[in-house]
Amino acid sequence: MESPWESQRAEAENGELLSVEESDHEGERLVHKQPVEIVKIHEARNESFGNRVLHCLSQVPCASLIAWIILLVGLGGLTGGLLIGIQKTRDLVDSQHLLWFLEYAVAGVVAGMFVFGTLLLCIGHISTDPTSRHIFHTTKRNLCAQGLNITMLIFSYMFGIAWVLMTAIFGIPLYLLINILMIQVNEINLVNYGLHDKSLAGSDFDNFRMEAYRLLVIYITIFVSSILITVSMIHFLIVISSNLTHLKDTRLATLNAYADHTEMQNSKHSVVDTTM
Template structure:
């Protein structure tokens, strides 16, 4: 009988411990971090491979080569974009870790207000600063998403041209890089539907793969922007909870001091009465 009671008590203890651990997890920050990492990884990986495929298409089908005399040509811009992708991957990895740590700390501080953790003004200021950074990075990802939509639109036009050229007989369509600003106006780099290069480009795997990679990169940028919205909501809620918890802590401190003062007054009066009787 005693063994069964001990087992039931141990099971209740394990259950309470598991519930406490699960309840102390910052689920909003955790979900936002996972969504942010997935979006950034999808954007950076697919964006890097899509830029590499773009270079291959320009070199193979448009015969565009890098000119050493040009300081800022399309290949240099693509290399700069790759470095920006590397910076985004590293920077947002660190930023996601900071936000997740802040979520863990805030959740623990709220649930253990009168225990080991203490609500301080520094913690509230840190949460407000991270909320400000999250808002700025949300605007950055909105811009990145809009910028990523440009190559998706361009490749969709090329894909449509390939489909229309095969369906409509005698269609005379040309793809000129000058209309996209890739080459100067004085330099003519175009491929028309009647040429062999155009059909090779349409039938190649580079065009289809690069188009779908840009679409995936656009989806990743959108997911990262949504993750920043989740972070903003979580940080705003944490800041409000911290503010309310700080007020509650001040109220409890004042009430404990008043109770201590009343207790001291009662003890002093009781001593005075005892001395008067004696």
């Protein structure tokens, strides 16, 4: 007959992890079986390079990152277009004091929007699952995160409306240039367009139209860049609203849905998950 020790040894050879201890009382070898899950956990941690890359990419707030990139593209086009366009406009109408404050305004607006967009990107990162489950894992922290997202939601909404108005304002010189280029006349007086009294005719008017064509491309770039900034604000609004909803659901799922601690550990909403 096969002894108990031999049967346990056979089970060890079939894949179960065994540990052998000496008994002080009976003087015989005792074999204690440990669950196979330990081996499985060890194997699960030995992930391949592709799985690790996918795991790292899952931590990236893609929606906030896309909105931030759109914002940077819009700010870059707006900055270059305005700085070049306003100088060419001054040369075109022969008025070097036209909108003298615009360069300072552009510097302040672009710097402020860059800081605000980067702040939205950082908040979007920490408020996105699974990072949010490791940072805002208590009731007070979760409420703080919700308040922070609501604050940024209000500011994003205000900036979104402001950029809609700015887009409309940037469309005014674009409309005037198109109007000037479409009319078939031989002479033009700039006073009809809100500028100083200056008449252009003959070769001067032909040169004016040629420069206006080049300026039209710049103002189209400015208008499109302003639209991109508006789109990025709308995108950030969607991202923040989604994160705010997720924070509320995570709080309820983490604090209220599980009565048993073991069941909470096995949940995807578990606050003790350390796979960050």
